[in-house]
Amino acid sequence: MPRILQLALIGTAAGAFSGLFGVGGGTVIVPLLILWLAYGEREATGTSLAAIAVIAAYAVALQSAYGNVHVGYAALVGVPAIAGAVAGTALQQRLPERAVSLLFAGLLALIAIELIVV
Amino acid sequence: MAELAAALLGLAAGVVGGLLGVGGGILFVPALAIFLDQTQVEAEATSLLAIVPVAIVATWRQRGYGNVRLREGLAIGALSGLGVAVGVVAANELSQRALELAFAGLLLLVAARLAWHGLRTETGSERSSSSE
Numbered sequence: 001m002p003r004i005l006q007l008a009l010i011g012t013a014a015g016a017f018s019g020l021f022g023v024g025g026g027t028v029i030v031p032l033l034i035l036w037l038a039y040g041e042r043e044a045t046g047t048s049l050a051a052i053a054v055i056a057a058y059a060v061a062l063q064s065a066y067g068n069v070h071v072g073y074a075a076l077v078g079v080p081a082i083a084g085a086v087a088g089t090a091l092q093q094r095l096p097e098r099a100v101s102l103l104f105a106g107l108l109a110l111i112a113i114e115l116i117v118v
Numbered sequence: 119m120a121e122l123a124a125a126l127l128g129l130a131a132g133v134v135g136g137l138l139g140v141g142g143g144i145l146f147v148p149a150l151a152i153f154l155d156q157t158q159v160e161a162e163a164t165s166l167l168a169i170v171p172v173a174i175v176a177t178w179r180q181r182g183y184g185n186v187r188l189r190e191g192l193a194i195g196a197l198s199g200l201g202v203a204v205g206v207v208a209a210n211e212l213s214q215r216a217l218e219l220a221f222a223g224l225l226l227l228v229a230a231r232l233a234w235h236g237l238r239t240e241t242g243s244e245r246s247s248s249s250e
Contacts, residue, residue: 017221046177
């Protein structure tokens with residue numbers, strides 16, 4: 001399969017989950033990059049973030065047409081998160097790549113439980 | 119008090135986002151829904167706005183560490199439009215329970231594959247000894 005088609009399929013799947021569940025799509029992109037395109041863990045997470053910035057921008061433009069976006073609340077959770085993201089990326093550089101895979105598996109399991117329970 | 123809790127959960131969302139390459143929506147959505155009384159759809163929409171700057175800053179940091187294939191990442195993002203449109207319309211039009219359960223099942227399968235991938239990387243190639 002051509003590379004661009006693989007990337008398009010990952011983008012489409014991530015976009016659909018992003019729009020449906022209000023997540024950036026990283027939960028879909030990171031495992032696909034690792035398991036399908038044989039990315040290393042750190043590369044998969046870094047590349048996923050670049051994709052997420054674009055996907056979330058699309059999705060928020062569409063959602064704002066429905067009048068659902070609250071800018072003040074987004075800043076309230078988003079500004080502390082920016083500081084957290086700087087710490088999180090620094091922390092990741094100190095972990096072995098397999099630990100990133102295992103942590104990610106744990107994250108997916110937690111999301112699954114949240115989806116079932118909440 | 120609720121605002122403080124939401125902000126702290128936002129901080130945690132950023133750490134998880136930077137650490138694992140996700141936007142943080144997984145924690146933004148409950149923070150907005152539980153502490154700031156947004157409906158599920160409102161929380162998801164607001165979460166998406168919060169994700170944008172977090173993802174940009176985290177990408178910039180990861181690029182500094184040499185971990186971003188920028189062309190491929192941007193290609194994935196640029197080619198997501200159809201999926202996003204379908205997802206947003208569906209989120210506003212459909213009852214979500216069946217979708218949530220289906221997605222949860224899919225995530226559990228992927229989690230198992232990924233855990234297996236991580237364990238196999240660690241130990242070489244074992245067969246069925248690590249089926250937790």
